[in-house]
Amino acid sequence: MAAVESRDNQVVAAAPLLAELADIVGAAHVLSDPDLVAGYVTDWTGQWRGAAAAVVRPGDADEVAAVLAACHRAGWPVVPQGGNTGLVGGSIPMEGEILLSTTRLDQVETVDPVGRTIAAGAGVTVARAQAAARAHGLDFGVDLASRESATLGGIVATNAGGIRVVKHGDTRRQVVGVEAVLADGRVLTRWKHLAKDNVGYDLPGLLTGSEGTLAVITRVLMRLVVPATETQVALVGVLDVGSALTLLDRLERAGRTLEAAELMTADGIALVRAVHGLRAPLSEDTEFVLLVEVSGGTLAEVLAEAPDLVIDAVVEPGPARRLWEYREAHTESISAESATPPLKLDISTPVGELASFLLGLDADLAALDPAPRAITFGHLGEGNMHVNLLDVPDDRREELTDLVLARVAAHGGSISAEHGVGRAKAQWIGLSRTEIDIDVMRSVRAALDPAKLLNPAILPS
Amino acid sequence: MAAVESRDNQVVAAAPLLAELADIVGAAHVLSDPDLVAGYVTDWTGQWRGAAAAVVRPGDADEVAAVLAACHRAGWPVVPQGGNTGLVGGSIPMEGEILLSTTRLDQVETVDPVGRTIAAGAGVTVARAQAAARAHGLDFGVDLASRESATLGGIVATNAGGIRVVKHGDTRRQVVGVEAVLADGRVLTRWKHLAKDNVGYDLPGLLTGSEGTLAVITRVLMRLVVPATETQVALVGVLDVGSALTLLDRLERAGRTLEAAELMTADGIALVRAVHGLRAPLSEDTEFVLLVEVSGGTLAEVLAEAPDLVIDAVVEPGPARRLWEYREAHTESISAESATPPLKLDISTPVGELASFLLGLDADLAALDPAPRAITFGHLGEGNMHVNLLDVPDDRREELTDLVLARVAAHGGSISAEHGVGRAKAQWIGLSRTEIDIDVMRSVRAALDPAKLLNPAILPS
Known part of the structure; x- marks a missing residue:
């Protein structure tokens, strides 16, 4: 990325690239007006804000490939974004990346009721996938509160969880195939309507949960499930x-x-x-x-x-x-009650540790002055609790996150059960992963994106 | 690998390394007597044979790490092997690699009936894992005919299937954590007793099905399931x-x-x-x-x-x-009936294509002179059929494999639904994967094993 020192300099530096991108996707789909960009560079919790050189909205996979190839030639970083419903700031640019929105890739292509799959663009929402499945007496294996906005590309990129994991497994478990564009613009296509296909590495599984750091997902092929009768x-x-x-x-x-x-x-x-x-x-x-x-x-x-x-x-x-x-x-009640954006920590522990974790956390919080108010709820079957701290002022967020996540680590838990790492948890990744593990992740990332242009601020950097 | 032109030269070249390995694992666990080695370098179908500089049998993960570090320093390739029950020659060395057997890593460490996991060494057999689970009123999610010999490390390395995939998913779905040694001897540990842990790339899923090319799995943490009541x-x-x-x-x-x-x-x-x-x-x-x-x-x-x-x-x-x-x-009847080792093709098609695939295959085979006898059976729920051709002479195996796999590809199927690629399917990988896909797999492999010492003849090379 051309080093940018101020908004004005950045606009000047980006101009040739933006002109090229406008040629690819059409000028109407390259947004740089701050009013239009604002909704993309702020997450819905209000906690994460950034700035983008522009928002680019390609209309098909070929355009995504051309956009990424152009950014690659220019050495300009790119942050992919789906429905912007993430909770960890993982799709919010930092300070001048190109924000690549996948929301126009919104075609439900096919529902196969025999093979029980749905093929759809990455920008299709979870709610539309559910409706398409239900029209065939089937259902989509993932459900979550943000279903009307969350996109299939987004839930795959973050390996989203939700309330049906206990029955159907996580999003990764639903992925049958993907089409994704690599950082250099090459299109990776693993697209077989197969329940079993044991040929080489599980690249779809690797892209799932990679938070936009390995490729931009453009189409997904996902399994559908038979709903319970009663x-x-x-x-x-x-x-x-x-x-x-x-x-x-x-x-x-x-x-x-x-x-x-x-x-x-x-x-x-x-x-x-x-x-x-x-x-x-x-x-x-x-x-x-x-x-x-x-x-x-x-x-x-x-x-x-x-x-x-x-x-x-x-x-x-x-x-x-x-x-x-x-x-x-x-979720809504907690937001309504808290004077500041609730501090949301999405953790898991071994199920056998959950009781002692919650007791320990209560004691940790009670020892503080003032003690923050906590509301905890979540997915018991997977030991996944959403710890919400209310009325937390900005200057106490880091300290309180530290406290909760240290308690999680002491019980052998995860700093993120389903939301992902994003910007919110990046500094605590060492509580959940060893140095060698992080190093291997870095190597895998460097293998796919040597120039580190995809979502550069996210995951091991 | 030091270039080797004959068995004698190879023995001389390997001598210093074997001495070092004997220091690590004990001389009794470095086998080079051809009579002792023979059982390791021939697969149980009798179809795949090779030669190893030696068979090394480390007794714990530290020894595995030291063995791999020594081979890495010597630049000597290594083929990992579990129970030697694979059907595609994926754990049979070619011509002088070190064969690293994991069968001594045979401790069932813990069964957690609350979190429903089993922690065990890679050399524990599927049958022992099943017995350990059943002692707690639970079961292991994978079952297959080779249960008495197949090891947990082996089924993870190959992402084995079997008769319970329709209920519980494949082996990858059962993997909660792994400990694995990288080609350079570093130990990668992803070991959390968690049903959900969404922090970074799914490295356990990546190692699952990698057929010994990315790391040697030394311990596994796998989920257990509740058996059906009636x-x-x-x-x-x-x-x-x-x-x-x-x-x-x-x-x-x-x-x-x-x-x-x-x-x-x-x-x-x-x-x-x-x-x-x-x-x-x-x-x-x-x-x-x-x-x-x-x-x-x-x-x-x-x-x-x-x-x-x-x-x-x-x-x-x-x-x-x-x-x-x-x-x-x-399986046994087919082996008994066939005058030569049956030609086993483990394919899948989209379930909606299965009927027309089988009709087409019948026609393809009937058009040959002589027409080979075929017995087909398999896992209908996943569109996964085992096509067995009987009485096939050696000089017709490649031609017949070509014919069946071309028919599979024409129906959008996979050349390997559950057995893996190994040596048997390596030349047909292009029927199932695109050039870019294979290139990405190569990049991932090079990131983890730049010298390509782990199972060098397997997967994209």
Whole structure:
């Protein structure tokens, strides 16, 4: 990248490249007006802001390839962006990269109901993929709150999680094929409608979760799933995390398939009730509330046989939106309640460590003065908790992140269970990965993008 | 590698390295007596033979690291080998590499029934992992005929498939963590007991299926699964492949979980009946016989509602070994019947293409003079068929492989659904992968092993 010292100098330096890019994608799709660019260079949490030399919006894979080839010749770095719904600042440029938006790659190409796949452009949203699948009596294996904006390219690039991982696995597990453009403009195509294809390295899996550092994903081929015929949903009041985990184990051993398993706390339930004016879900208040959705049999029977675990429970046939609302209202309620953008930490621990992690974290936070308010909830089946700290002033964010992630590391956990590293967690990567591991990642990156033009500020640098 | 022109010269050239290796692992674990080496340098199909400077059997990961560091300093290539049950010659040295056997890394370290993982040395067999899991009321997600010999390191290195992929996914899906030694002796450790850990590139997934070309796997951490409570097994006579696929779809849409779904042909059933003296499984002979195992409900009801698909069926509660025998006896019966080692082609097509692929292949083979005898069976759920050609003389193997794999490619299939590329499929890799894809694989390999010392004859070279 041509060193840029000021916005004005940068505009001058970028001008020849932007002219070339306008020739490729059309002038209407090279945005440099600060008003138009603003929405792309700020993430939706409001936490991450940057600046881009321009936003470029190619309309097909050939244009993406030409854009990347041009940037490669110019030595100009590029940050790919999908729906801009990431939570770690991974698609926000720092200070003058080209922002390559994939949102115009928005064609749902085919749904194959026999092979159970969907082929689509990287800019297709999760909600559109879900709708396309459902039109064939199938479903898409990933669901998450940002479904209306999050793109397939984005969830693949970040290996997104969500509420169905316990049933269907993560996004990587859904990827059958990809088309992606390398930093130098070459197009990598691994595109076979095959459930098994064991020829060489798993490059689609490698690109999945690479956060825009290895290639720009332009098309995806993803598996579809058969939806459960009948589901049941329960909110279950339990004394502790161990009881919730034991209950999940008993359900599975009784032949039930877990469709979702979400843990909430008394504090979280109280908050969403206050913000949304909801009634108490259970007749007794309990320290933890488990939302569990199953198929393959009834819930009531197994719950009735577990008086040692279940303090109180309510069961409804799926989709049971009334019960799900307590869980789904968490994110919005936390944002509404917090005077500053909530500090969101997306961690996992071994499931057997989760109870002691939460107790330890409570003690760590209580020892602070002032003690921050924490609301924790998440995907119990995978030991993945979203720790949200409210009302955190800017000057305490790093200190508090340090504290939570050190506690995570002490329990053998991950600094990011599903959101990715991005800019938010970059400085803590050493808590989750060894030096040799980071070094191997660097080598792989250098093999695919020797000039380090793709999302240069992200991942091991 | 020091160029070697004859066995004698090679022994002389290798002597200093072998002395160093004997210091590391003990002289008893460096085998160079041809009688002792023979079992390692011939694969069990009898199709692949080679020669090794020596077989080295390290006893722990530190010894593996020291062995690889020594070979790296000497510039001597290394072929890793697990249980030597591969079907594509991928762990058979060519002409004088060091064969590194992982079979002494045979400790089952821990089974965690809460987190549902097993931690074990790479040399632990699949059967031992299964037994360890079952002692906790759990199971291992991979099962295959070679379970008593195949090692965990081997199934990870080859991303093995087997009969449970339709339920649990392939081996890659079971890998939670790995410890692996790089070509230069550095130890890469990704070892977290986590169901979700989204920090950086999926290096365990990259090593899975890399066929010993990127690192030597020394320990694995793999997920365990909850076994189905009650299963039912049916043999179903059907008219054609489409009927079998439609039946699987109806079973899934009726809420049944597929535990296995195997397709056989009338020719295959006739063969195993003749070799094993089995009765006809069904009262009517049909062109295809589907073996299906389900959980989550009965089979009889769904079969009864499908008179358009089911010509005849027999149902038994699982494990139903009597019904499974028709499927499991295939491999052995084919070997017994064929005058030469059967030519085994392990292919997949899109499931919607499978019927036309099989018809096309029949026509291709019938047009030859003499027409080879073919027995085809396999994992219907994934479109993965094992095409076995019997009585093929050595001088026709390449021509027939060409013919079958060209037919596979014409239907958008894979030249290897689960066995891997190895030596057997190396020359056909271009039928399954693009030039750019192969080039990216080469770059990744060069990043991890610049001197190309690990399994140099395998994968893109």
